[in-house]
Amino acid sequence: MRAASISVHDVMPSTMADVSAILSVLDEHGIRPVPLLVVPGLAWTADQIATLKRWQDAGHELVGHGWTHRAETVRGIRHRLHSLMLSRDAAEHLALDAAGIAELLTRCHAWFAAHGFVAPERYVPPAWALGAIPRTDLADLPFRTYEVLTGDLDARTGRLRRLPLTGFEADTWARARALRAWNGVNRALAYRFGIPCRVAIHPKDLGLKLSGDLRALIAEEGNGTRRQVA
Numbered sequence: 001m002r003a004a005s006i007s008v009h010d011v012m013p014s015t016m017a018d019v020s021a022i023l024s025v026l027d028e029h030g031i032r033p034v035p036l037l038v039v040p041g042l043a044w045t046a047d048q049i050a051t052l053k054r055w056q057d058a059g060h061e062l063v064g065h066g067w068t069h070r071a072e073t074v075r076g077i078r079h080r081l082h083s084l085m086l087s088r089d090a091a092e093h094l095a096l097d098a099a100g101i102a103e104l105l106t107r108c109h110a111w112f113a114a115h116g117f118v119a120p121e122r123y124v125p126p127a128w129a130l131g132a133i134p135r136t137d138l139a140d141l142p143f144r145t146y147e148v149l150t151g152d153l154d155a156r157t158g159r160l161r162r163l164p165l166t167g168f169e170a171d172t173w174a175r176a177r178a179l180r181a182w183n184g185v186n187r188a189l190a191y192r193f194g195i196p197c198r199v200a201i202h203p204k205d206l207g208l209k210l211s212g213d214l215r216a217l218i219a220e221e222g223n224g225t226r227r228q229v230a
Contacts, residue, residue: 004221005163006199007035009124010069013042016051018203023055025206025215029222033059037124040111041067049115056117064108064123064143066092093131101133102141109142121145128165147198164190166217168210169202176209183213 006026011019019036026034036055056062069090093101105123113119123143125131130148138146138155146153151162164186170176190197199221205214 004199004217005196006031006201006218006221007037007063007124009037009065009200009202011036011038011052011065011203012069013044013048015203016048018206020051022201022203022206023060025218026222029218031218031222033061035061035063035122037063037065038112039065039067039069039126040108044115053117061122062112062117062120064105064112064120066126067104067108068092069126091125091127091129091131093125093129093133096131098133098137101131102137105141105143122147163195163198165198165200167200167202168205168208168214169200170209171204173209179210180213 008019008022023032023034026032036052038052052062070092093104096104108123109119119142121144123145124147128147128149130146130153135153135158138153138158141155144155146155148160149165151160153160166183166186167179168183170179187197199217201214205211
């Protein structure tokens with residue numbers, strides 16, 4: 001792997017302490033700033049909003065990440081399979097039609113401006129599942145770039161930049177084995193094609209089954225010779 005593009009997911013009122021701990025570990029290895037994927041439609045306190053502002057002022061990019069990060073229903077066989085294999089109840093886009101997704105995206109973007117943040121240009125749907133919205137509709141919505149499972153999608157041109165993806169959210173040994181195999185394949189692809197590999201860190205990852213793998217990657221990327229965030 002030539003270099004990693006590291007991001008911290010699921011920044012919510014309930015995960016602020018975990019996110020802070022992750023940022024401290026990354027900072028210890030000289031990895032800063034990083035994108036922070038914020039879930040806006042929750043019960044944020046004034047102190048938590050102030051912490052987000054301090055993080056943004058420190059250079060961390062705030063990124064839109066759904067509205068509640070929870071699908072209210074399972075909608076169709078594709079959503080059911082996605083839920084069983086990958087997302088559980090996180091892929092809220094898959095429970096919505098195109099109009100509902102467009103409304104969610106607009107509401108998410110507006111939340112940042114309403115709370116005094118620099119408005120984000122980037123959006124990552126929960127579980128990387130953008131859902132049933134025509135890609136041509138994205139040009140009329142406020143975000144410029146969308147990160148999906150296969151890479152980064154430019155909303156204006158419709159062009160997809162394919163980027164490998166690694167993750168460490170393994171709370172069972174079965175998920176740990178599957179993720180370790182997935183990560184190995186994607187790191188090999190990044191190395192072969194000389195492109196950055198996305199590293200998605202979730203709030204509890206430093207205490208889950210692949211914490212050793214994650215800490216080793218952070219140490220590797222923080223050694224000053226391999227890290228180059230794209």
